Amino acid sequence: MSSKAQLSWVPFFTLFRRECMRFQKVAAQTLLTPLINSSLYLLIFGVSLGQHISLVSGVSYLAFLIPGLVMMSCLNNAFQNSSSSVGGAKFAGELEDFKVTPLSEQQIIWALSFGGLARGLIVGFITYLVGQAFYFLTHGAWLGVEHPLILLFFLIVGGLAFAQLGLMVAFWAKTFDQLSVVGGFILLPLLYLGGVFFSIESLHPFWRNLAQFNPLLYLINGVRYGILGISDVPLGFAAVVSLLALLLMYVLALRLLRVSSFSRW
Amino acid sequence: MSADQSPLEIKGLRKSYGSFEAVKGVSFDVRPGEIFGLLGPNGAGKTSIISVVVTLERPSAGQALVFGQDVQVNPRYTKSVIGYVPQEIINHGFFNVEEILSFYSGYFGKRKNQDRMEWILQRLQLWEHRKKKVKQLSGGMKRRLLIAKALVHEPKLLLLDEPTAGVDIELRCSLWDFVVELKKMGVTILLTTHYLEEAEKLCDRVAIIHQGELRCVGETHGLIHELTQRQVVVVLKSELKPIRHPLLVAQREHELEFRLPASMAVGELLLELGLDMAVVQDLRISEGSLEDAFQCIVGEKS
Numbered sequence: 001m002s003s004k005a006q007l008s009w010v011p012f013f014t015l016f017r018r019e020c021m022r023f024q025k026v027a028a029q030t031l032l033t034p035l036i037n038s039s040l041y042l043l044i045f046g047v048s049l050g051q052h053i054s055l056v057s058g059v060s061y062l063a064f065l066i067p068g069l070v071m072m073s074c075l076n077n078a079f080q081n082s083s084s085s086v087g088g089a090k091f092a093g094e095l096e097d098f099k100v101t102p103l104s105e106q107q108i109i110w111a112l113s114f115g116g117l118a119r120g121l122i123v124g125f126i127t128y129l130v131g132q133a134f135y136f137l138t139h140g141a142w143l144g145v146e147h148p149l150i151l152l153f154f155l156i157v158g159g160l161a162f163a164q165l166g167l168m169v170a171f172w173a174k175t176f177d178q179l180s181v182v183g184g185f186i187l188l189p190l191l192y193l194g195g196v197f198f199s200i201e202s203l204h205p206f207w208r209n210l211a212q213f214n215p216l217l218y219l220i221n222g223v224r225y226g227i228l229g230i231s232d233v234p235l236g237f238a239a240v241v242s243l244l245a246l247l248l249m250y251v252l253a254l255r256l257l258r259v260s261s262f263s264r265w
Numbered sequence: 266m267s268a269d270q271s272p273l274e275i276k277g278l279r280k281s282y283g284s285f286e287a288v289k290g291v292s293f294d295v296r297p298g299e300i301f302g303l304l305g306p307n308g309a310g311k312t313s314i315i316s317v318v319v320t321l322e323r324p325s326a327g328q329a330l331v332f333g334q335d336v337q338v339n340p341r342y343t344k345s346v347i348g349y350v351p352q353e354i355i356n357h358g359f360f361n362v363e364e365i366l367s368f369y370s371g372y373f374g375k376r377k378n379q380d381r382m383e384w385i386l387q388r389l390q391l392w393e394h395r396k397k398k399v400k401q402l403s404g405g406m407k408r409r410l411l412i413a414k415a416l417v418h419e420p421k422l423l424l425l426d427e428p429t430a431g432v433d434i435e436l437r438c439s440l441w442d443f444v445v446e447l448k449k450m451g452v453t454i455l456l457t458t459h460y461l462e463e464a465e466k467l468c469d470r471v472a473i474i475h476q477g478e479l480r481c482v483g484e485t486h487g488l489i490h491e492l493t494q495r496q497v498v499v500v501l502k503s504e505l506k507p508i509r510h511p512l513l514v515a516q517r518e519h520e521l522e523f524r525l526p527a528s529m530a531v532g533e534l535l536l537e538l539g540l541d542m543a544v545v546q547d548l549r550i551s552e553g554s555l556e557d558a559f560q561c562i563v564g565e566k567s
């Protein structure tokens with residue numbers, strides 16, 4: 001498993017470029033829709049409801065909400081990108097192309113994950129900009145980034161993990177319906193209950209204990225620490241959990257790539 | 266890789282889907298530089314065999330070797346020398362012809378492949394359509410795009426699974442010309458088609474499979490000779506009284522029509538008839554066709 005051709009970066013970059021071109025070609029769906037979504041969340045939760053919510057940590061609710069929304073957009077879009085790319089490729093028969101060319105499993109997994117991450121980062125950044133605009137309008141000042149490297153770490157680890165979750169689900173799925181079921185019924189609740197909209201400190205102890213098992217809690221709090229410098233959970237622990245989540249997703253995605261069929265739907 | 270290394274060897278290949286066995290222990294070799302026809306009626310198992318070669322399916326038993334390498338053991342190598350044209354059209358959503366080919370080149374590790382791509386597109390008459398997406402192409406163009414994709418990396422072994430399905434006559438001819446041109450460039454070609462007349466002209470050797478079993482394999486003309494009966498028409502100067510002969514098919518005014526098995530020489534027939542050579546005006550001999558041979562094999566027990 002280590003010939004020259006295998007180490008070549010050309011197949012990897014080609015597939016990565018394809019992934020990026022794919023979501024740019026449908027920018028209306030992939031970039032504009034998330035922009036509108038985050039604006040609505042910010043308007044409804046951050047601005048209207050936020051005035052009635054006070055937080056333990058003393059930051060304004062809008063400031064608390066923005067990092068959560070940034071991460072939620074990033075994760076959701078990373079997932080959507082890789083899952084719909086593989087789902088679409090299965091539907092079109094294009095996935096067979098991946099199988100009959102010398103692309104390796106590693107090249108497929110990582111090129112598709114980085115493609116998902118790229119879209120996640122772009123949408124996350126757009127969400128951040130929209131958040132900034134709302135923050136400026138309501139607070140008369142900009143919201144800074146406290147720890148840019150920590151922010152980047154959590155965005156990248158989380159984005160890759162979710163892109164790989166998307167791959168895993170799409171390799172496993174036999175129909176588009178199965179894909180959307182996972183997206184709708186599993187992913188969204190996890191995202192919502194991962195501490196995007198509220199601090200788990202404010203929860204009933206039962207829910208607070210349960211929330212500890214949601215890996216998204218750590219990813220989202222990591223990003224919140226990166227931007228605001230505050231977190232509901234210890235940062236080091238959050239970093240470890242995030243890396244473990246990535247490792248788990250990677251192993252599962254690779255496994256499903258190996259066992260599942262490349263043939264068309 | 267030596268020059269006489271077989272580009273493709275199928276050894277005792279079996280393929281089951283669930284409890285249904287689609288390929289039942291098929292073995293054959295494809296020789297370097299030849300055009301090899303894999304023929305058989307619908308559902309015979311042709312696509313299943315090709316799918317194993319390109320690793321889309323795993324064999325249930327047996328092996329497929331490409332230039333001596335087992336496709337299951339060393340797939341990165343075998344995939345890099347195979348060009349594969351699938352039977353089914355592949356869609357590519359948002360991408361146009363040019364983008365698809367450049368991605369495809371990249372998957373094979375080729376970064377700057379402009380010249381090769383242009384040559385292929387020109388040769389397959391797709392150049393003026395290079396900015397179109399797959400759904401904007403006609404059926405025949407889509408099929409040519411599949412062929413274009415299979416050629417970007419200069420494969421040594423080209424597998425064409427019904428490359429001319431849905432292609433009009435004129436284009437079919439030009440496609441076959443192209444296949445012959447590729448052969449001259451040293452590419453070994455395995456193809457499947459239901460156009461037996463075209464296969465007869467094109468293929469150096471053919472294999473006929475039926476219900477997952479290999480029924481025969483060999484040189485196209487040798488097979489035809491072996492499996493079909495020659496039609497021999499003796500044209501006479503004058504009318505003859507009705508004659509009797511076991512091989513006689515029809516007697517017309519000036520003509521006697523016979524069907525001759527491969528084992529019998531025309532001279533033998535003439536001797537048996539005991540005709541005066543002076544009355545024989547002409548002798549018309551036509552070989553059977555691949556289609557006859559095919560019918561003879563596929564029709565016998567089904």
Ligand SMILES: Nc1ncnc2c1ncn2[C@@H]1O[C@H](COP(=O)(O)OP(=O)(O)OP(=O)(O)O)[C@@H](O)[C@H]1O
Pocket residue numbers: 282285287305306307308309310311312313314352
């Ligand atoms: N994925 C599959 N699952 C179940 N059965 C299959 C599958 N693919 C093929 N078969 C069956 O295997 C047999 C051989 O199919 P195959 O596609 O190899 O035939 P073929 O020779 O290519 O036919 P055609 O000329 O129609 O393309 C058929 O009976 C078909 O129904």
Ligand SMILES: [Mg+2]
Pocket residue numbers: 311312313352426
């Ligand atoms: Mg077929």
